[in-house]
Amino acid sequence: MAGPAVSTRAFEASERLAASARGIDAAGLASRLPDIVIRAREVAATVVHGAHGRRRAGTGENFWQFRSFGAGESAHRIDWRRSARDDRLFVREREWEAAHSYFLWMDCSPSMAFVSSLALEPKLDRALTLGLALSDVLMRGGERVGLLGLTQPISTRDIIERLAQALLSAGAAARGELPGAAALPAGAKALLISDFLCDPQALAERLTTLAANGAAGALLMIADPVEETFPFEGETLFLDTDSGAQLHAGRAQAWREAYVERLARHRDEIVKAAANVGFSLHVHRTDRPAAEAALSLSFALTSGLERV
């Protein structure tokens, strides 16, 4: 492969250290959010939340419909008030309410602000795009979506804007490498989007906490192409985004094999941590279109729903 020399950057090279200290610049994020929102809409529009038939009678709080009483049914289900207005017996059916609230978490740590020349956009933008798009898809599928640790699950037509607003107004607390440590309600589903370059052990612990009440979920691992292929050669000074750590490599190409192996091991550990709590793991590279991940993820979520 005689590709071009790969260059990487975290939004602005001059502010790299500052960004690593403060997390992602809120203003920078705010300026990009409108774009992200539009892209999220576009992605959501391409993903049709398939026919899932959840608008049907079932266990729930809200009225769904009246229907004729059938023989053999338990008598206490008869709605007498309705039946009094007619000479037939009616049963009040309530809407089937899946108690599925979706909790989204998108990693906003500095390492997400990374983009290489091979990628289409920064990992953070991709994560936000995907998260917001999925929230819209899910909302249109009748689900409630909230941001983990930031908002309650809601279901409105302008859910993308609402969530984006919430993201913006969130403080530095939301900039952690790991989702907040709070158990999710039973039946809730968690969707965690991150590059998962954190310590797998810590992640496993956090997932255990989240799923303590039996919540299910999925992890979407966003990866920049260079993080997988390691196309560096020659004398290279590697800089970290979070800590400002440096690593000098005399011949970067000599590191490639070991690195790829190490990355695979890291992924295995993440997968293992996810599998422990019944979460699935999806990997998405930023050189692929966002809709691709959105589609596969929505399928995964849907199938997960039907399983539950």
Place this chain on the structure above:
Amino acid sequence: MGLAFAAPLALLGLLALPAIYLLLRVTPPRPREIVFPPIRLLFDLLRREETPSRTPWWLLALRLAIAGLAVLAMAGPAVTPTATASFSGAPLLIAIDDGWPAASDFDARLEAARAIAADATRSGASVALLPMSEAEAAPALQDGGEIDERLRALAPQPYIPDRAAAATRLSEFVAAHPHTRLVWIADGLEQGGAKDFAKALNSAAAAGAKVDTLTGAHIPRALLSPQNTAAGLEVDIARASPEAGSSGSVSAYDAQGRVLAQSRFDFGSGETAKARFDLPIELRNEAALLRLDGEASAGAAALLDGRSKVRRVAVLSGTSADLAQPLLEPQYYLQKAFAPFAEVREPRPGAADPLPGLIAEQPNIVALADVGVLPQDAHEALVRFVEEGGLLLRFAGARLANGGDDLTPVRLRRSGRVLGGAMSWDTPKKLAPFEPSSPFYGLTVPDEVTVTRQVLAEPEPGLPAKTWAALTDGTPLVTAERRGRGLVVLFHVSADAAWSNLPISGLFVDMLHRIAADSGEAAARRAEDGARNDAPALAPLVTLDGRGRLGAPPPSARPIAGDYDGGARRDHPPGFYGAADAPVAVQPLRPGDELRAFDFAGQGLSVAPLRAGAPIDLRPFLLALVFLGLLADWLILLMMSGALRRAAPIVVGALCALAVLGAAPEQTHAKDAPSIATTRDREAALTTRLAYVVSGDARVDETSRLGLEALSRALNQRTSFAPGPPVGVDPARDELAFYPMLYWPIVAGAPLPSAQAIAKIGVYLKQGGTIVFDTRDALTAHEGGAPTPETQWLRDLTRHLDIPPLEVTPRDHVITKTFYLLDGFYGRTINGKTWVEALPRDSKDDSTRPVRATDSVSSVVITSNDLAAAWAADRNGQPLYTLTPGGARQRELAIRGGVNLVMYTLTGNYKSDQVHVRDLLERLGQ
């Protein structure tokens, strides 16, 4: 081999190398910085890899080498190769030929000598210098500085010094210093005792000296025996060997150094060559110096003095012209005798009064052969001629003997005397040797010249002073006398062979030559001086230096005797001697001299060129090395930082190599281009053809081409003109001169031609070309309305052209009658007007004449009827465009108009004469 620096101070920059070394050592190449979030994973790898914190030594060495080379290049090093081997301290004698044969490349010789001397000085040897012209003093050993100064002061001499003295000095030197080194920087000519000198060298070599012989690559050529004859100015060119070049040119300069003329010569296969100047006699007489172009030596110059000026001689004989027996005519002998150096004028046959007519031609000499008494007006004219400085040369004869006039130097006795006749006791008399005061002094008197009859001078006091030549018994044979500013010379014998055989001897020619050379004021002065100074010595006036330049004479120059014939010597350098108005030239080479190349090998000498080559400037090579080093350094850096893959350096290297070698192929391309254009032009020049201007609109161009093709077919069928296939031309690019008529359809959207192209079009129109502009807008144009885009375009174009006033083609314009009789020029439309150059109004019989025409062809025809569209037809002859209003008749008329246009451009106003034929016939019939 000497290495020299042009700017040695720049070498101080080498002192900076250690600092550069230190700097480079602590500054490793900067690594690429990569932001990489998964760096934690890399930390986990715990890989210990040696990272070069310091520049690798070989890179350091490369960079130091680059810096060092750059400093060296700034110092401007140059290597001067010398032809001789290195020296080992033995004394060195440099013998230099400094005659004019060495002058052309004397600087190179001096440089070689200085290089050798410098080499010897470096090795500690002392040097002696022996120029051939300064061999009177023994060569002394001197140090390098003195020798260098002497070499700088050395200049070539305008003669060939004799090497005999130098050979003696050489032998003495070798005797004093047995193990010496001898270097002879020879001029390569045998003249001047080269053989003896070579022998001296050989004996020195036998005595233990080491001998080197150097010679320059320049082989001298020289000018010999310039001859200014009546036929022309001629000079011989000699060369030492055929390698000297077989052709060249000779320039003639006047006394002020202005070039008069140049003449080429070519040796061909012959041994000698002649350069010849065919100039008017007045200009030829102006010439003072001939010089071989490209040679800077005295030998390549030839001097022309007063003796070589061509005189105009008017010859008048008193005898009646008898052409049947020319050998009896004195005129014939005079003509033959004067012909080699003078231009002879004779009276026109049948001239009523010949002498004033001859004098009016401004001759230098009037020769009267046996003229006794002149008419009064002729006598007056002659007296005036002599008073104003002319030379009257008279010959005796029967008429003069019978009674002369006063225009003789001496009074003559009534009758002459006859010697050696049947009635006489005397034998025919011979000539006495010429006195030193005589202008004939120096001429040898042949024994066989005898005088049998002469006219006698009355003995009178001044007679000996007036006598230029006398017989052995003392009777004057030639007398001369000054009259005013002129001179009257009388030969006491006749100009034919009747009285003496002098006129048929070579002496006669020489004497006449002397007389002719001395004609004018100088002769008069000589006649004066001759009386009081017996042996006039001529002081040097201006002399040639060794390089062939005229200048003040050197102190060593001595006056020459009036009859000096010894060639150029040290004390008589070539140049002009004597008075400024009548100088006598001493030529660098005598007539008959030849240049002989010296056979070095035959004398056992091996000869080497002056130098192995020009001084080699090392700077370009060093700079190239620096550049290549920087390139390599850059590539290495790229490779070290990983920006380049392994194959890439090769690619980059190849690209660089291509860039270096890239200049050559472009030149070959440039050569090819014009030949293509000339092929097309050649074809266009061989076959006359119609042409259209390529508008850039493919449809219009195709229409133009098809239209002109159809018109060419029609011309071929109907007229005697068979045009070639039409071509499209671009006025900016193509040569237009080959096309008598250009059809130019206007496309409004096309860009205007460049200024150069418009200038070219203007030249084409001026040279007689005709352009038919077709705006093709007859349907859209409104008379008096705004101009259509096409018309505007045409106006823009012609704004920069010199277009004469135009008019709508009048009915009587010749263009309507050149082949067909037409009312107008029709095309696709018929309502457009056709404009041609306005004819001058002919007021007289305007109505009666059927046609008016000027002498030239209208250079511009402007129509708007879209002619080509009406002509255009496909291969089967089917028309391509419908016409407005239409009809076969309109198409035919369009073709006829085209035929008329072409015939008009080709024949001009020829037809305007043709249409008068009927009138002329009518008049003849009357």
